[in-house]
Amino acid sequence: MKETGFLIDMDGVIYRGGELIPGAKDFIQKLLEEDYPFRFLTNNSQRNCRDVVAKLSRMGIGVQEKHIFTCAIATARYLAAQKPNGTAYVIGEGGLLTALHQNGYSIVDDAPDYVVIGEGRTIMLESVDKAINMVMNGAKLIATNLDAYCPSSNNSIRSGCGAFVSMIEMATGRKAFSAGKPNPVMMRIAKAELGTHSANTIMIGDTMETDILGGVQMGFKTVLTLTGSTKIEDLDAYAYSPDHIIGSIQELNDPMVLEQIVHGDLVLQ
Structure with a gap:
């Protein structure tokens, strides 16, 4: 090598x-x-490694799951080192949930150790409000990344993880820690x-x-x-x-x- x-x-x-x-x-x-x-x-924390490999394969690039490293994986490994076998309330999608499970974390809806925010296309304000209350009650706020927006098709953009996190930061007065680039x-x-x-x-x-x-x-x-x-x-x-x-x-x-x-x-x- x-x-x-x-x-x-x-x-x-x-x-x-x-x-x-x-x-x-x-x-x-x-x-x-x-x-x-x-x-x-x-x-991008939305897709898990297998999904990313499949997307690249459709484009003609053949790689393995080991070649993919996402901010979700970085976040999950960081949390596992900070508090092994902890709990998290998650606003995000499959890639983030998979990474947390693979690193020993349980996903909960009440009194989590961490509130973890990733990208999502169907984020509801009810979830954001719930996260705000959890942070105010002592849960630590984690972002997979602080990108304000993400590129989308047709040269447009969509709101990114940083945009969602900023709502919680403003409401709670707490700053999120991000393990992403x-x-x-x-x-x-x-x-x-x-x-x-x-x-x-x-x-x-x-x-x-x-x-x-x-x-x-x-x-x-x-x-x-x-x-x-x-x-x-x-x-x-x-x-x-x-x-x-x-x-x-x-x-x-x-x-x-x-x-x-x-x-x-x-x-x-």
Whole structure:
């Protein structure tokens, strides 16, 4: 196995909505064939790993469940380390529920240790009100991520986990802890799965506030792709920079470009 490993964001890097970004399939196939360790790193807690694998398979990318690492998994492992065999009231979907169960947590409707918030398409205000009262009564507030919105189809957006969490924060005066990107909790656990050193870990993403910031904080090499939420003209607004900038993941299929990223310090634009 190679000493260099990759953490790869999905939406905006591998696909946009339901469309595969050109070159993504070939790049992942190259990683598999050349035995590079890698994980898809996503701040979406809705789907479990099997569902993500199935979605990628429909797009022509064949990977295993071990290649998927979600903020739900990071959150569940963090909580299991903090309070083994604890309890949680959950606002979220299957991916989050599965991760919590697999890490020894019970889902309850009364007096939980934690209130855990993830993405959801059918979140009801009654659930939010219940969560508010639980937090006021001592439950700790956890968010799988603090993304205010998520990309959707037809170039639209939908409210993200951070939007739901902010309602509870405002009502309770308590701030949520989030284990998702860019928190080093998620980045560190994912790196450990790769078995690589920080200097040999490459984070590929399209979002400065999560992918690139998380990589910078961990000392990873960072690659910003311009096929997602960040444009080249946006970079002046940030006090940190990616190590490399590429137009799309297609460029990484050029052996010279990949060699520069793995071993060199050249910023590609």
